[in-house]
Amino acid sequence: MKPKISIIIPMYNVERYLPRCLDSVLNQTFQQWQAICVDDGSPDKSGEIAESYAARDKRFVVVHKENGGLSDARNVGMKYADGQYIMYLDSDDFIHPQTMEIAYRVITENKSDIASFQYDRAYRPRLMLRHFLHMDTDNVVPYGINKTYDIDKLKTKTVDDVFELATERTHNKNNPNRKWLIKHCQVWKNIYKKSLIQDTPFIKGILFEDFPWWSAIMLKRPRVTVVPLPLYYYIPNFGGIVLSAKQLRILKSLCTGIKTSYQLYVENADAEQMKKWQEQFLWFFVAKAFSKIKKLDNAQDINAAKQCFVELDKTGVFNDLPNEWYKLVCDIQKFINQ
Numbered sequence: 001m002k003p004k005i006s007i008i009i010p011m012y013n014v015e016r017y018l019p020r021c022l023d024s025v026l027n028q029t030f031q032q033w034q035a036i037c038v039d040d041g042s043p044d045k046s047g048e049i050a051e052s053y054a055a056r057d058k059r060f061v062v063v064h065k066e067n068g069g070l071s072d073a074r075n076v077g078m079k080y081a082d083g084q085y086i087m088y089l090d091s092d093d094f095i096h097p098q099t100m101e102i103a104y105r106v107i108t109e110n111k112s113d114i115a116s117f118q119y120d121r122a123y124r125p126r127l128m129l130r131h132f133l134h135m136d137t138d139n140v141v142p143y144g145i146n147k148t149y150d151i152d153k154l155k156t157k158t159v160d161d162v163f164e165l166a167t168e169r170t171h172n173k174n175n176p177n178r179k180w181l182i183k184h185c186q187v188w189k190n191i192y193k194k195s196l197i198q199d200t201p202f203i204k205g206i207l208f209e210d211f212p213w214w215s216a217i218m219l220k221r222p223r224v225t226v227v228p229l230p231l232y233y234y235i236p237n238f239g240g241i242v243l244s245a246k247q248l249r250i251l252k253s254l255c256t257g258i259k260t261s262y263q264l265y266v267e268n269a270d271a272e273q274m275k276k277w278q279e280q281f282l283w284f285f286v287a288k289a290f291s292k293i294k295k296l297d298n299a300q301d302i303n304a305a306k307q308c309f310v311e312l313d314k315t316g317v318f319n320d321l322p323n324e325w326y327k328l329v330c331d332i333q334k335f336i337n338q
Contacts (some may be wrong), residue, residue, distance in 0.1 A: 009025075012042045021093060063076060093231050093233055100191075106156050110156065114190050114225070118229060122143060124235070140212055156226060166218055170183055206256050279322065
């Protein structure tokens with residue numbers, strides 16, 4: 001039987017977390033899924049662990065490839081996806097048992113292109129605190145993992161334009177849609193119609209690849225349904241790529257994402273889309289990139305960072321400047337010219 005949902009799981013050095021991740025897929029109340037486990041040249045036993053699951057359940061598909069990074073692994077996984085809908089799951093995270101059931105229900109009932117849920121916002125800080133206190137973090141069970149949701153009583157909100165709800169602004173208490181906002185760009189807290197995303201690959205080789213990808217998907221103005229339930233459990237990988245990567249690489253990745261997305265919007269967005277994207281996303285990522293220069297500790301890296309902002313300036317990113325970001329751009333210009 002053809003799966004209704006394909007869930008793409010990139011794997012690299014996650015043998016410590018992978019069984020919990022794959023068990024969370026295996027324990028789904030929704031049965032018509034396909035899990036594509038992409039072994040991204042992992043030097044540990046991640047590939048072997050995934051193969052053991054595939055031997056027990058044919059719904060697991062294991063793909064082995066040379067290391068190419070998270071974006072490349074997701075792109076490869078898409079080639080094997082047979083489902084009408086796509087989910088992404090990072091292999092050190094896991095999901096609530098009803099995640100697929102709820103996501104499939106709301107996306108099909110509302111004839112949406114995307115269904116968006118939330119991650120458990122209490123679980124990650126709880127783990128961070130335990131790590132700081134040198135306590136166990138591997139065996140901590142989320143408080144809500146065993147909660148059963150009544151599917152027939154779900155409260156959702158559907159809009160025909162994702163720009164109405166998507167944002168990087170997290171503390172706007174006056175927003176009447178605050179409960180329904182799709183905060184941040186993480187691709188793993190949504191389910192997508194395959195036809196919406198199959199021609200939009202992730203940029204290979206960069207960090208924070210979710211931002212330019214999500215920006216491109218928003219530009220298609222998909223119909224989206226939000227169900228504000230904490231169905232995803234995000235685990236801080238204390239030695240992972242985001243926490244330990246050089247700040248310059250993060251800065252360069254952010255600038256690549258900003259430049260790529262800005263050019264895409266200049267060429268394809270109408271005035272309303274451009275304005276909303278700039279207000280709700282662009283300037284937050286410019287600020288995030290600029291914040292990294294404080295952590296650069298040598299002239300070579302500082303010069304490389306300076307060149308990144310020079311290139312952004314050439315594209316026109318800093319034009320049409322909102323008042324609230326005026327000081328940021330002044331500081332960037334000062335940095336470029338010093």
